Amino acid sequence: MTPRHPPESTSRPPRRRRPDTRKRLALVLGVLAIAAVGLIARAVDLQVVHQAFLQQQGDARFLREVEIPVSRGAIYDRNGVPLAVSTPMLSLWANPDELLQHAERIPELAQALGANTVDLTRKLEQRNGREFVYLRRLMPPEAAKGVLALEIPGVNVQREYKRYYPDGAAMAHVLGFTNIDDRGQEGLELAYDGWLAGKPGLKRVIRDRLGRVVENVEQIRAPVPGHDLTLSIDSRIQYLAYSSLSAAVLKNHAASGSMVIMDPRNGEILAMVNVPSYNPNDLDSSTPAQRRNRAVTDVTEPGSTMKPFTVTTALESGKWTPTTMLDTNPGTFTIDGHLVRDDNNNGRIDVSHVITYSSNVGASKISLSLTAQQMDKVLHQFGFGASTGSGFPGEVGGYIPPPRTWGDFVKATISFGYGLNVTALQLAQAYSAIADGGVRHSPTFIKGDDNPGVRVESTYIAGEMMAMLRTVVGAPPATAPQAAIADYSVAGKTGTAHLAVAGGYSRDRYAALFCGIVPASDPRLVGVVIIRDAGGRGGEYFGGKVSAPVFREVMTGALRLLDVPPDNVQQWYAGGPVQPAVAPPPQPAGAVPVARSTPGAVP
Amino acid sequence: MRVVGILAVGVLLLAVIASGIAVVWARHQDRAAFVALSKLQNQRDALNVEFGRLELEQATWASPSRIEQIARGQLGMISPPAASVEMIRE
Numbered sequence: 001m002t003p004r005h006p007p008e009s010t011s012r013p014p015r016r017r018r019p020d021t022r023k024r025l026a027l028v029l030g031v032l033a034i035a036a037v038g039l040i041a042r043a044v045d046l047q048v049v050h051q052a053f054l055q056q057q058g059d060a061r062f063l064r065e066v067e068i069p070v071s072r073g074a075i076y077d078r079n080g081v082p083l084a085v086s087t088p089m090l091s092l093w094a095n096p097d098e099l100l101q102h103a104e105r106i107p108e109l110a111q112a113l114g115a116n117t118v119d120l121t122r123k124l125e126q127r128n129g130r131e132f133v134y135l136r137r138l139m140p141p142e143a144a145k146g147v148l149a150l151e152i153p154g155v156n157v158q159r160e161y162k163r164y165y166p167d168g169a170a171m172a173h174v175l176g177f178t179n180i181d182d183r184g185q186e187g188l189e190l191a192y193d194g195w196l197a198g199k200p201g202l203k204r205v206i207r208d209r210l211g212r213v214v215e216n217v218e219q220i221r222a223p224v225p226g227h228d229l230t231l232s233i234d235s236r237i238q239y240l241a242y243s244s245l246s247a248a249v250l251k252n253h254a255a256s257g258s259m260v261i262m263d264p265r266n267g268e269i270l271a272m273v274n275v276p277s278y279n280p281n282d283l284d285s286s287t288p289a290q291r292r293n294r295a296v297t298d299v300t301e302p303g304s305t306m307k308p309f310t311v312t313t314a315l316e317s318g319k320w321t322p323t324t325m326l327d328t329n330p331g332t333f334t335i336d337g338h339l340v341r342d343d344n345n346n347g348r349i350d351v352s353h354v355i356t357y358s359s360n361v362g363a364s365k366i367s368l369s370l371t372a373q374q375m376d377k378v379l380h381q382f383g384f385g386a387s388t389g390s391g392f393p394g395e396v397g398g399y400i401p402p403p404r405t406w407g408d409f410v411k412a413t414i415s416f417g418y419g420l421n422v423t424a425l426q427l428a429q430a431y432s433a434i435a436d437g438g439v440r441h442s443p444t445f446i447k448g449d450d451n452p453g454v455r456v457e458s459t460y461i462a463g464e465m466m467a468m469l470r471t472v473v474g475a476p477p478a479t480a481p482q483a484a485i486a487d488y489s490v491a492g493k494t495g496t497a498h499l500a501v502a503g504g505y506s507r508d509r510y511a512a513l514f515c516g517i518v519p520a521s522d523p524r525l526v527g528v529v530i531i532r533d534a535g536g537r538g539g540e541y542f543g544g545k546v547s548a549p550v551f552r553e554v555m556t557g558a559l560r561l562l563d564v565p566p567d568n569v570q571q572w573y574a575g576g577p578v579q580p581a582v583a584p585p586p587q588p589a590g591a592v593p594v595a596r597s598t599p600g601a602v603p
Numbered sequence: 604m605r606v607v608g609i610l611a612v613g614v615l616l617l618a619v620i621a622s623g624i625a626v627v628w629a630r631h632q633d634r635a636a637f638v639a640l641s642k643l644q645n646q647r648d649a650l651n652v653e654f655g656r657l658e659l660e661q662a663t664w665a666s667p668s669r670i671e672q673i674a675r676g677q678l679g680m681i682s683p684p685a686a687s688v689e690m691i692r693e
Binding site: 071074081082083085086087088164166167168170215216217218235236239240243486487556557566569571572 | 634637638641651652655656658659661662663665666667668671682685688690691692
């Protein structure tokens, strides 16, 4: 204002009236400085002291950490055929609060889901206050997108995976299945869950008020997809085994059946099937009995299929050779007041024919010359009485009574396969050991698994045993003429065991077994067939009649599929010398059912 | 001296502004790259999904039971009996 006063007004000295600008400046600056310090203090307070809290509060309002779903590894067979594949599906979920605020649209939603409006409303009301409820899980993507297109507030989708098994029932027991969260529940899906299942990743996203992802901010943890698994199973052989076994179980009015096919050279399981089976793509319609993998979880008394191990013990003891004679007259034998009986009187036979004719009396007499400890040791060496180490969930080890409890009669019953029990997988393992020259490999389901064997008997004794087993697949009275395969030599052993029921053995219910090895000259496949409770009234129930034909049918196909060269050709086509390819097989001439036409006269 | 001081402050000021803009730019690049990455990841996932579905479809069409059905039923094929197989020596 000073300048406005006329300069001539001199009533007061202008200098004294003029305010002190320096003081004013100092005052203003002071106030500003205080304000600035206040601001800085507040800024420090917010940015430094309370920074963590405030940041968290801010983030909590729009940042979310969400899982990045990963798919489960696929399972392939040994030839790369997919057996179990995860495919993404969409699961519809809703925010109940929000959806209930738009209750007028619930009928529309219920209709789209094919659900009842009343039920849906009740479900939402029960979960009111929560932020998440599944409306329907694992919908085909198109269907879920159709519902989403209705743009009903609060309805969202989330990706999940569903497992498909293209081979269905044939492969069901081996693979097992997963639950709705894609975790293994049974079979190899469970055994290798850690390998197959990936680790979901985690990412931070910005979400809007409706829960929609606006922006991906950063990846917190990289997703690790599940690993693929390649099995030793050959799906073609598996299917063949399943269809043959199903047909045999049906034809013989049997309750159930199991078959295991193993490669004796490395213990790889090529096929493992059970009947009855179930559709793993539709679990709800199956019963627990159908879902049981009987080849590893059910034990059977092995009957005569144990005799080769009795004879192995005998040969190892040095007291017996394959040609040692013994007398089985009159076809019955009494031990400690118990009667042991053969189907026919086989008279005086050698040890080899005890196997050929499957003589219980012969096996009993042999066992009486052996100690319980000797027999027990051999059985354990061949893998009976303990889990095979295949790692299959639910596998049982079977049972062998402690040897100190064996009296003479128990020794005899064990010599022909009663009083102990085994699984089909154990039988396959034990016969593979004979086939591989006395080296036992633990069964494995993984292709190319490093699986060194353990020597359990000398190559010499294994060779003797193979020769004896070849005589079984010959013309009657050998027990398994029906296991013969054209152009291949077959070794094997039948077994027929009374089923154990409450209070003893059933008189008219049997397990029919066959264990076979092909080609006998250079074993590539070992097959075990068990058919339980075959025959019904008056039907066939012998291992040689019920199970051996299944073995023949499956192996004929398997040998062709695997391109195994024939080792027992009776007659070569045109030009080739008409002679057996290898040393003549020890079976009688009429054993191989090859009533061959002359070359060229193919119908 | 004063001129040098003002000049120094000016240069530093410019440097601060430039650095600030650079931060914004880098931040933007980061966002853009992340968006591109997410997009490609989604694309990869979609392709994997498609592959899995095709694999499944192939396995379903080629399932042994279906092949057998068609071979036996529609085409009247049989597996040859042992008697009609001739072995040829190489």
